Amino acid sequence: MKQFSIALMVLTALSACRSNKLEVIAHRGASGSETENTIEAVEKAVELGSDAIEVDIWRTKDDSLVVFHDRNTARLSVDSLVVPESEYKALRELSIGGNTKIPTLREILEILPSDVRLFIEIKCxxxxxxxxxxxxxxxxxxxxxxxTNQTVIISFNPAKLKEASDYLPKVPLYWLVWEKKPVDELIKTALEYDADGLNVHFNVLSEELMKKAKQNNLEVFVWTVNDEGKVAEIRHKYRGIEGITTDYPDLIKKRLKLNRR
Structure with missing residues (x-):
């Protein structure tokens, strides 16, 4: 009986440790080190020990799923193409960030380790x-x-999450929120569109949001946090956050590790 009690205490402690672990999500791959949303950025994110990787996808004119953030390529290329109005061949010929290429989602999935999750933002x-x-x-x-089991869907359009649930019923769905709104409105919208939780800009965080999200069984993630001091503040002030998205996963993981000591 005593041995059983000790085993139960160990399992409880391990469970508590797991529940306190924040998932560190590499924003557009390790975009602080490599050109965002590229094979190189994803590989770097894996190298740096990211728990998950976030990428953005579009459907092209010829029905390819490509990984890119903006609707137009002008910010990262000397050529300006509208991604959803272009064919993949034309997009692939572009040099992004100097000397990299726009990858397909398939290419990203094929190099994704089995223990790393992929957060897919539906840019279209x-x-x-x-x-x-x-x-x-x-x-x-x-x-x-x-x-499928490693994938998470995120979107600023909550109606897209509802649509996603029809095709991907077992995939977690999170509503992206960038502006402050009444907490009750955020919770109501998330529930209405069958979201599993909210993925909010760090300025949207509040104790009220965390409390009401928990009451409604909604998870909360936060983006995009690059300041180590801000990470420490968030971890201390807002208990229950599931994960943090960052351009610098190695720095954030280091800070979280220091905070646990």
Whole structure:
């Protein structure tokens, strides 16, 4: 009986440790070190020990799923192409950030380690017509690569999460929020669209949000935090956050490790 009690105490302690662990999510890959949303950025994020990686996807004119953030390529390339209105071949020919290429989502999935999650932001969430019809293709791709169980879907358009649940019923869905709104409104919207939680800008965080999210069984993630002091503040002030998205996963993981001592 005594041995059972000791074993139970150990399991409880281990469970508490796991529940206190914050998932560190590399924003667009390790975008503080490599060109964002590229193979190189994803590989670097893995090298730096990221728990998860966030990327952005679009559906191209010829029905490819590509990884890129902006609707237009001008910020990262000398050429300006509208991603959802372009064919993949033309996008692939561009040099991004100097000497890298725009990858397909398949390429990212194929190099994703089995113990790293992938947060996929649906950038085409406001597109009309076929450009915004992404989930049948995405579902087939995830099943074909065997990565469905490692995937998370995030979107600023909560209606897209509702649509995602029809094709990916077992994939976690989080509503991205960038502006402060009444907490009750945030909770109501998340529940209405079947979200598993909220993924909010750090300025949106509040004790009220954390309390009401917990009451409604909604998880809370936060983005994009690059300041080590801000991470320490968030961890201390807002208990229950599931994960932090950052451009510098190595620095944030180091800070979190120091805070646990």
């Amino acid at each position: 969430c406001w597109e009309e017509g076929e450009a915004g019809n992404v989930f049948p293709m995405l579902s087939d791709l995830l099943q074909g690569t065997g990565k």
